[in-house]
Amino acid sequence: MRTAAVSVVILLTLVSCKTDGGKGVVLEASLEKLIPNDTVILTGVRMETLKNTPLFQRLEKQQKITALDDFVRQTHLDPRKDLREIVVASTGKEVVAIARVDLADPANLEKLLEEKGARRVAAGKYTLMATADQNAVCFVGNKLAIAGRLDLVQQLVQGQAGDDQKKRAVLNRVAKLPDEKQIWAVAVGGFSPVKLPDTGNLANLLQVFSRLEAFTLTVDVKEGVYLTASGQCLKPEDAKQLHDLLRGLIGFGRLSTPSDRPEFLRFFDGIKVENADRTVKINADVPKDMVDLFLTLSGAGGKPKV
Numbered sequence: 001m002r003t004a005a006v007s008v009v010i011l012l013t014l015v016s017c018k019t020d021g022g023k024g025v026v027l028e029a030s031l032e033k034l035i036p037n038d039t040v041i042l043t044g045v046r047m048e049t050l051k052n053t054p055l056f057q058r059l060e061k062q063q064k065i066t067a068l069d070d071f072v073r074q075t076h077l078d079p080r081k082d083l084r085e086i087v088v089a090s091t092g093k094e095v096v097a098i099a100r101v102d103l104a105d106p107a108n109l110e111k112l113l114e115e116k117g118a119r120r121v122a123a124g125k126y127t128l129m130a131t132a133d134q135n136a137v138c139f140v141g142n143k144l145a146i147a148g149r150l151d152l153v154q155q156l157v158q159g160q161a162g163d164d165q166k167k168r169a170v171l172n173r174v175a176k177l178p179d180e181k182q183i184w185a186v187a188v189g190g191f192s193p194v195k196l197p198d199t200g201n202l203a204n205l206l207q208v209f210s211r212l213e214a215f216t217l218t219v220d221v222k223e224g225v226y227l228t229a230s231g232q233c234l235k236p237e238d239a240k241q242l243h244d245l246l247r248g249l250i251g252f253g254r255l256s257t258p259s260d261r262p263e264f265l266r267f268f269d270g271i272k273v274e275n276a277d278r279t280v281k282i283n284a285d286v287p288k289d290m291v292d293l294f295l296t297l298s299g300a301g302g303k304p305k306v
Contacts (some may be wrong), residue, residue, distance in 0.1 A: 037164040096148030106139035185217035225286040243275035
């Protein structure tokens with residue numbers, strides 16, 4: 001049972017996606033300016049759309065999204081009320097979170113953070129609220145907030161200089177994603193989306209992901225959970241190796257399915273992997289009645305039940 005769960009988690013974590021159609025994701029210019037120029041991975045969550053989905057509302061009612069409550073306690077921002085969109089940028093070394101917000105008076109939040117021990121740090125015309133561990137948050141007016149390492153946030157709010165070629169490459173791919181999806185991600189360059197072991201069978205995946213040129217990801221939770229993904233490899237043989245490894249994980253999951261849990265087979269049947277030249281595509285369709293099983297397998301919202 002445990003091996004089946006692990007296989008599902010690996011499959012849904014390691015894939016990357018590309019979807020055509022829709023108007024494309026467009027980030028506001030004021031938010032885009034705050035994204036680091038050397039960004040190679042960009043992830044977005046459209047909170048104003050996500051919070052209206054039946055799945056989100058059900059999980060919130062059942063108090064299964066504990067991470068939201070932790071976020072509120074730490075930042076005094078409530079994603080269910082104050083946040084419209086969250087974008088997380090990674091340079092491969094640094095991570096910064098930028099949010100579109102609706103705040104009546106950011107000064108009240110600064111005061112609350114100060115009472116919690118944060119200190120005020122000047123950054124041009126802006127004020128950063130810095131913590132003892134050298135992280136900071138800055139409210140850029142009442143419509144934007146940015147959080148990350150102190151010196152990085154200082155740099156970003158005061159304006160960037162230099163080459164933004166990496167950032168442009170990521171944003172160009174973001175613009176091709178359908179804008180109706182609640183969750184999306186794009187990356188360029190060799191990378192590993194999760195920490196993998198250096199030895200054993202999964203070490204082969206680490207080698208394949210290091211040869212990826214790019215990936216894009218969208219997740220739609222309006223009707224169950226629908227994930228569609230595509231990764232572009234440097235060479236066709238790399239793509240075939242990734243395809244075969246992912247198919248192998250699906251097969252391993254099916255073989256590991258206990259006879260008294262036939263619904264696991266339907267879950268694996270909903271995952272399709274395709275390979276064409278240098279591209280690997282994957283679609284994972286989790287219908288409404290399987291969503292609770294998906295959450296259990298991924299460990300979200302509580303301890304795994306399997």
